[in-house]
Amino acid sequence: MTGLAEHIADRDRWARGPRGPLALVNAQQVEVEQPVWPVPGRWAPAPGGLTVTAELGDGVVVDSVPVDGTVLVAGDHAVVPSVVSFSDGLAGTVTDRTLRVWDPSSEAIARFAGIARFDHDATWVTSGRYEPVRDGLEARGSVLDAAGVPLPVAGHVTTTVGDVAVRLVAVRSAAFRGSARLQLIVQDATSALPEDDPSSTYSMGRFLYLDDPGGPAEVVLDWNRAVLPPCAFSYLFACPVPPAENRIPAAIAAGERHPVDASGAVLH
Incomplete structure (x- = not known):
């Protein structure tokens, strides 16, 4: 896993890149x-x-x-x-x-100043228990991608967010730098706040990626690496729908919040 500073730089480059x-x-x-x-x-x-x-x-x-x-x-x-x-x-x-x-010279790129983020907080580096879907079967239908296509459910992550015990649905993600990954599509209490609230995050939710352990295992959940979906940057992207299990009533004050311009205003 890359260091947090490299992760942040990679995300900003991705957002303003020619295929970002x-x-x-x-x-x-x-x-x-x-x-x-x-x-x-x-x-x-x-x-x-x-x-x-x-x-x-x-x-x-x-x-x-x-x-x-x-x-x-x-x-x-x-x-x-x-x-x-x-x-x-x-x-x-x-x-x-x-x-x-x-x-690559779009108006949105010209306006973009960066991704607003919460300050790093070590207390948001937690752990959970990953359990794959039994017998290796891939359940479908409970999680949809942005096009409405059912995603393969890899398993569940049991953890505590704030004081709330949750069992989150994990879907399979594309490999990243040669490593298999899991993806959590989540909403939390910060997603419901107005955009001008300094504790708010994008209303449709965020993603958290995990290394796929390949079997039942303890996993690290670094919520400082929670990222915005592409639809947070442009109306031309549809948003995937977080499953009901991944709509967390606690506030996750960590990770990315919104894409912003030089004045700090949310891009969209």
Whole structure:
């Protein structure tokens, strides 16, 4: 696990990066041939992604080849997803039938000053007991991702938050730097506070990632590393829904609070 200072720096870089949440300026589902703002070309659904039809002067480049006609833009689920770039510095990626347009010079990036966080507090480094789903079965349906797709439930973490005993649902997360991880999608009492309250956090909740021990084990819960979901940075992202078990009545005064501008105002 990285040190806290490195973790904080990584998060700020991610937020303002060319594929970070602040760079996303459009996410448009393409069901019929149509234009997509703010990029050139006409886009249409196709097996494996989208097609784009453009002239050479439009400046559309797919997989390093300028487009002059109609070409396939392979989606994120392809063995080799396509890379799309445009003459004005914008870029595109395809997920299912949605074209996402990224602007590394977006207004949101220009406004962003950092992620407001609670001060580090060692008392928020606690422990819990992780128990995988019995027999290795992956229960589905109780936790949904941002697209409404059921997530695989890995197990449960039993711990105490404040004075409240909880049994939190843990879902499987993508590997991070080669290590398997678990993810807790949580809301707590700070999520219900007004944004201008210095104890508030993003209303839809936060994430906490844990190293996956691979079996029943004691796990460290460092709530100073609770992070905001992408939807805290842009309305173009949907928020995953915390399961009922992960809606904690106690206040977790640790981790990230809100993305803010130079005045300290919440970005959105």
